[in-house]
Amino acid sequence: MRAMVIPVHGGPEVFELRETPDPECRPDQVRIGVEFAGINFTDVRNRRGDGLGVPPMTVGIEVAGRVLETGSEVEGFELGEPVAALCGGGGYAEQVIVDAQRVVALPSSLTGDPVAACVTGVLPSAINLLRHGAKVRPGESILFHGAAGGVGSVFAQAARHLGLAETIGTVGRGSKIDPALGYGYARVLLRDRFVEGVLDLTDGRGVDVVFDPIGGDVRARSWEVLADFGRLVHFGNASHEPEVVPPADALRARGLGYVGYSGGQHAVRDLETVRASWVEAVDLVATGQIRIDVSEVFALEDASAAHEMLERGDTVGKLVLAV
Ligand SMILES: NC(=O)c1ccc[n+]([C@@H]2O[C@H](COP(=O)([O-])OP(=O)(O)OC[C@H]3O[C@@H](n4cnc5c(N)ncnc54)[C@H](OP(=O)(O)O)[C@@H]3O)[C@@H](O)[C@H]2O)c1
Structure with missing residues (x-):
């Protein structure tokens, strides 16, 4: 699969588009084919080395896409189903593996919409x-x-x-x-x-x-x-x-x-509460009660440009990568 890899911590220029092996799915995990990845300031911190992760790595904590595979213990998701997830990293890629508890179903109204990549963040x-x-x-x-x-x-x-x-x-x-x-x-x-x-x-x-x-x-x-x-x-x-x-x-x-x-940390310490807030967020956005403004959508390979804008403080609303 294609992934934006960070070979070393550093500035926005360190991103490299690479062909990497497909990640392996454990019994309690879901493989998601990523359509959109939300860009967060947390990704900037992780890329710089002020946050989590050891290079070479792929940043990106929130994604939307479709279920490609479910582990043998996972119930409640069907292949091809539209989902969103908060992942521990790896979101700037064509596929990401996420614990099933961190995946939520998306309604058809949000399918194919970059806003879907922002409902867990x-x-x-x-x-x-x-x-x-x-x-x-x-x-x-x-x-x-x-x-x-x-x-x-x-x-x-x-x-x-x-x-x-x-x-x-x-x-x-x-x-x-x-x-x-x-x-x-x-x-x-x-x-x-x-x-x-x-x-x-x-x-x-x-x-x-x-x-x-x-x-x-x-x-x-x-x-x-x-x-x-x-x-x-x-x-x-x-x-x-x-x-x-x-x-x-x-x-x-x-x-x-x-x-x-x-x-x-809240998701690590009390996943049930945080998961409920993801479901609540999906409903609030899908029913139009809250609007998430995706101001710009970048191609996966343009992650460097998106990070530059975010770090300069040039952006309003949310930036999303189309994978
Ligand atoms: N603890 C949590 O659970 C949690 C969750 C999500 C986000 N966050 C934090 O919330 C903040 C916002 O995250 P976001 O993803 O929504 O980003 P964002 O607000 O879209 O972008 C960061 C904004 O911070 C302001 N800023 C002030 N000083 C800055 C500097 N030296 N460099 C860059 N930006 C600066 C800028 O706004 P102005 O032009 O208005 O100054 C900039 O637009 C980040 O600090 C992030 O780490 C925390």
Whole structure:
């Protein structure tokens, strides 16, 4: 099969299109013929060597396609059936092997649609960040950094789905304000002035929860926009800056909380809950309740170009590889 292989960790240029042996399917696994692979910032981290995997390897954690083979212990999937999956890697390839528990069926309305490659990634992440990371309560106010990105593009919609009224978003550049508003944010602020903006919008109170996938100075300053008893949810570090030490005195005095969330770890520790969120996400997208905006589809062999765009912060919504 053809696969985009990373022979060594490094920049986007390290990708090589190679002919590799078809992967072997264990009794509890499913072989998927990949039609689309979602591109995530996690893939960038794994490619650089800041995440998981040892080269030579193939990155890619979410795919959609058709069942090519089921292991002898697998029940409930038929050959040729359209499916999506969250895999532990290997998604940028014509075939991937996935544990059957990490595969969900797709309705015919999503078959052949690149959006199908995003139903196990960004939307479940958004739902689980809200529900299990921050444990949000109705009426709480929210700030999300990176409102026009992949997770950002579904986050305000997921918050509304869970009964929260309005979400404020931040973006890194002015050209992303309109797309972010289109993704359902009540207000969108430029990140370099977000502290003043949030305090202004909330009459100085701040918000109950900040969701931060950026880190560095953005995370350090996010404490300033938290209301008393608020929580800061750390779920990524796109800035690649050293981790921020939370201000212990302010945490104690103001009752603030510092929460971490990893969708990958959540799936390892409580697959049943995460699997339920994949099924929920498929339904929300298939019924049109939540829109995933696939802004660009690249050919498999153009993964380098897609990673370059994502790393430059040039993208809005989701990027997908057509395999
Ligand atoms: N913990 C989890 O379960 C989980 C799950 C999914 C994603 N994540 C994290 O969430 C973040 C978003 O992931 P995504 O796949 O949806 O990506 P994305 O938001 O589509 O792209 C990353 C965005 O981060 C912002 N950014 C800020 N500083 C950056 C920098 N130095 N380099 C590159 N981008 C920078 C840019 O938006 P602006 O222009 O607005 O600055 C950029 O568009 C990533 O940090 C990812 O690791 C975590």
